[in-house]
Amino acid sequence: MMTNQSTQLGSTIVGHEVLELYQSRNATVGIIGLGYVGLPLALTAAQAGFSVLGFDINPSYVDRLNHGESYIKHISSTAVARAVAAGRLEATNDFSRLSEPDAILICVPTPLTQHREPDLSFVRDTAVAIAAKLRGGQLVVLESTTYPGTTDEILKPILEATGLKSGKDFFLAYSPEREDPGNATFGTSTIPKVVGGDGPEALALANALYRQLVIETVPVSTAATAEAVKLTENIFRAVNIALVNELKVVYAAMGIDIWEVIDAAKTKPFGFMPFYPGPGLGGHCIPIDPFYLTWKAREYDITTRFIELAGQVNTHMPYYIVERLVEAVDRSGRPFTGSQVLVLGAAYKKNVADMRESPSLKLIELIEARGANADYHDPHIPELPPTRQHGTLTGRRSVPLTPATVPHYDAVLIATDHDDVDYRLVVSHAKLVLDTRNVCARAGIVDPKVLKA
Incomplete structure (x- = not known):
């Protein structure tokens, strides 16, 4: 984890000042995919004081959220309406706005094909959309459950095809979702969050963000390790x-x-x-x-x-x-x-x-x-x-x-x-x-x- 000492990264200085952006909760958080994982995460970030811009391809989800209405039964419409009224939560299906958030959290489905093989089409499509608007200094975090290596082997090459480099121009991490819909004891903010980054700077930034959202963060050595943690939990x-x-x-x-x-x-x-x-x-x-x-x-x-x-x-x-x-x-x-x-x-x-x-x-x-x-x-x-x-x-x-x-x-x-x-x-x-x-x-x-x- 980074300290108050600054680290030279490309043409920018990433250190205490950038960490402060997350620690002071002045960052704008973008969340792609507003379903059973993304919507609770968006509400948690909004309730923590961040400005949240949610992205979803479903126009009904976008319209209902912007009118303060929840479409997931166990998530309160009152909480959604409060976040919208406070100016902390906005939803959109305009992916050209992906340049606006300081951090982009990916919460899209990762189903299986009919042959029980990974279907990463949603992750790839999302990465392409982010790449089209990727700017220097952005933090990109994959939360979707997947096999070890996805962040490095799928997400990173698509984003780096822009000419920007991970760990130098933008920062890439993986933090698996741990949602349990309907659990009255544990919600998003009360479940520890595992975080793995593509390099120490990405880990530091992702860790700084999630520490504002959840009760505890659990940093691990690599994004692949974090991906393996999630699979291990569910395989168990x-x-x-x-x-x-x-x-x-x-x-x-x-x-x-x-x-x-x-x-x-x-x-x-x-x-x-x-x-x-x-x-x-x-x-x-x-x-x-x-x-x-x-x-x-x-x-x-x-x-x-x-x-x-x-x-x-x-x-x-x-x-x-x-x-x-x-x-x-x-x-x-x-x-x-x-x-x-x-x-x-x-x-x-x-x-x-x-x-x-x-x-x-x-x-x-x-x-x-x-x-x-x-x-x-x-x-x-x-x-x-x-x-x-x-x-x-x-x-x-x-x-x-x-x-x-x-x-x-x-x-x-x-x-x-x-x-x-x-x-x-x-x-x-x-x-x-x-x-x-x-x-x-x-x-x-x-x-x-x-x-x-």
């Missing part, structure tokens, strides 16, 4: 979730309740960390990010066996759940073909309206492929939005959850354990409940018609 979760999903299958065959096992095991004060099974993985991180490392590892002739096995186990879970559902309905004396199934929860996790990679969509498709009819109820998602892989489900609407509607279904499949669902109403009026989240037991509901899966 993916592998351990796969482990308990596999244990669930084994223990279920033995007549053992996996949730009872985990609850007992976690009483050990050391050497055990609880993870919980489910109907499959969802969200933009855990189902996707591990395969970025799998892809990159091939460049070094290394096979990532744990990651690939975990992916296989987790990807198979919706199939396992539907098999258990078919068996349960058949045992109740009703043929599964032609039956009516209500999938409870469309979001990938509880208490959010986030549909990204939600296993519920796969569950609905598998149920209908087996000849049944499937509806869904989700208090956070009134209508299923367009998705890349499940386009035939687009436009379906959440059905009401009432004493009159629940008995219409031959089975209710609990896929997401939202807090604002009346599970006692569900159990009391349902013919059969298959609970993949153990929510009924956690609510103290004991009924023979409730089966765990």
